Amino acid sequence: MATTIKRVEIESRRELSELMRDQFLSLDAAARDSQRKVAWCTSVGPCEILSAMGFEVYFPENHGALLGARRLSHEFIPRAVSIGYGAESCSYMNSDIGSTLMGHSPLQDVFGIAGPPKPDLLVYSTNQCREVQDWWSFYGQRDGAPVMGVCPPTHLGEVTPEQVAFVRGQLEQLIERIEQQFSLKLDYDRLREVVTLSSRASTLWRQVLDTATAHPAALSFFDGVIHMAPVILMRGTQKAIDYYETLLNELNRRVEKGTGAVPDELHRIYWEGMPIWPKLRELSEKFYDLRAIVAASTYCNSWAFDEFDGDDPLEWMARTSIEIFINRDEPVKQRFLIEMFDKFAIDGVIFHNARTCPNNTNSRFGMSERLREELSIPVLVIDGDLSDVRFFSTAQTMTNIEAFIEQIEELQR
C-alpha cells in the first residue's frame, strides 16, 4: 500500500516572493533612472560600502544560480565558450555572459524586467574565487563601467590582525576610488548603520539555520538555499531583518510542535559544496523519499557572520570577508566541518565535486577521506556542477545517494 507523505511548506515563502519581486523591480527602475546608480557586487563582497554610498546593489552570482535553477545554463554556456571562456570555467560566469550575449534572461519571465540592470560600477572581492574578476571585466568593457576590487589573502589558517588590517586598507582605497570616480563622499555613520543592519540579518540567518539542530530538523538545505536570498541580495537593509524575524518565528513554532522539514526523519546528512541548482527539486524529493534530511551545509552557513560590535565597520567587513570558510586552509575547514557534524548530529556527509567550481569543492585534496577515517562517518562524493547540467548524471547520482543511505542504515543496525 502506498504511503503518502504530506510536505509541510514554509509559509514565509510567499513573503519572500514579494520581497524578491520588489528588489528586482527596484533595480530595474534604478537602471533606467539617470539619477540613480547601480553597482554590481560579488556575493560576499563589500556591498555595505556601496549601499552606504547610495548605489543600488546587484549580485550577478544570483543570476548564475537562477540560470542553473531554470535549467538554462547549458543553452548559454556554449556562446561564452565560443568567445574564449573555457568550457570548464565557472558555469555561473559562462552562463551569465552567454545569456547576455544571446539577449535572454530568466528575469524577463520571473519578474517581467528586461534583464540584469546595466552597471555603473562593478566591485568584486576575490575572497571566494578569482573568476569574478574576469567575469566583471567582461561587463566593464562592454558597458564602459569601472571595475574595482579587493584581493584579500587566501587559504588562511588563523586570521591575524595584520591580515585584517591589510584588507581594511584595501577597502579604504576602494572607497577613495569610488569617491573620486563618482564625486561622492562616504558617510561613515551611514556605513555603520548599514553594517549594523547587515550583521543583524546575518545573525538572524544563523538562528534560522540552527533550527535544523532540532529533531526533526525544522528546515532542510533545500529550503535554506531558497530562503538565503535576502541575506545575500538585501544585506544591510531592514527588510532582510524583518523577513528573517518572520521566518525564524515560523521555524521556532515548527520546532515547538515537532514539525520536521522531512516528516519522520531517519537520517541526517551534511552537504558540503555548492548546490546543484538544476537538480534541486529531484534531489530534495530523493532525500525526502529516503526519510533523510540534509540538515546542514557549508554553503548556507557562508553568510552567517560574527556579530558587529558597533565599533569599526570597515574592520568588521575586512574580518568577515576573509574569515569565511572558502577563504581558509584545509585544517581550518576540517575543524569547522567536524564542529558542524557534531552540532547537527550528522549521520553521513555528501561532498559535491562541482566540475567548474574547484574553489568551492573540498573533496580534491583528501579531506573526504581524512574525515571518513578520523570520524568513522560515511562519506559520499558525488560528481556534478552548480549550474551546468551536462556534468551531472541523474541515474548514477540517485543510485549513489540511495546506496549511501543503505550504507548508513546498515551501519546503524
Added chain:
Amino acid sequence: MSEALYVGVDVGSSATKCVIIDETATLVGHHVNHSGFDYADAVDMSIRRALRQAEGTLEDITRCVATGYGREHVKMADRQVTEITCHARGAREWYPQVRTIIDIGGQDTKVIRLSEEGRMVDYRMNAKCAAGTGTFLESTAFKLGLSLSALDELAMASSEQAVLNSYCTVFAGTEVIERIKAGQRREDISMGLFRSIAARISEMLSARSDAVAVTGGVAAHCRAMVKALEEMLETEVWLPPMPQHAGAYGAALLAASQEDTQRRSTSHVTHR
C-alpha cells in the same frame, strides 16, 4: 512446485538478470537477457524464463527485490535496493570472507568495501564518463571490428606489458590507432585495454585487501579482465560461479531475508 520462491531482478543498462532461490536459499532458477529498449518486456522475459527453470509459477513468488538502473520497471517488486548493496550481498554469499567487491557493469563500475562482519563500510562508483566500464571495452572492440569475446581471446595471448594511457573512451580509440600505426601487436593492444580499466579501478580502492571478488558482465565474459586486475592489485581475484548474476542473486537473498521484510520500502512513497 508449491514452495515459496524469492526473486531478485537486476535491470542493468545492457542486460537484465533474474535469480530465483527457494526457502533453503538454494538457487533454483536464473536467466539473463538484453535489457533492450523495453525494460518491462525484458523484466517479464527474465522472470518467466527463470521461473520455468525453477519449475514455479508467478503465484509461487513470495517476495521480489529489484535492483539495477532500471529497477523501477519491475512492477512486482516489493522493494527496490541499489545494485551496490545487492552485489555485496551476492558476493558475500559465495565468499563469506570477501572484503572488496569489484563490480564492472556496462554503464558503471563500483568498488565496495566490507567490514569483517560483512557490513558495507565504503563504496565508490566511477565518475560520469565511460572510462573503466564495460561500455569502454564494447565501444573500442566495435571500433576494431571485434566482438568482446574476440578481444578477450586476443588479450589472453598477449606477451607484453602494454598499458593504454588514455582515460577517455574517445581518446583511447585514438591511442589504439596510434599503437597500430606504431606496429604494436594486436594482442598487446587488446590487453592494454583491460589494463587501462584495471588501472582506473585501482584508483577507486580506498584500502587494499587480499580478499577481492569481481562481479558483473565484463568479468563473466572476459578472462583478461580478471588477469589484468590480478596483475594490478597483485593478489588473486575471486571470480564467483555466476559473476553476472551477483546483483540479482543478492537481491533474491535480500527478498528471502527475514530481517529485510522488517525494513521500510522507499519505492512506495508518493508525493503530494
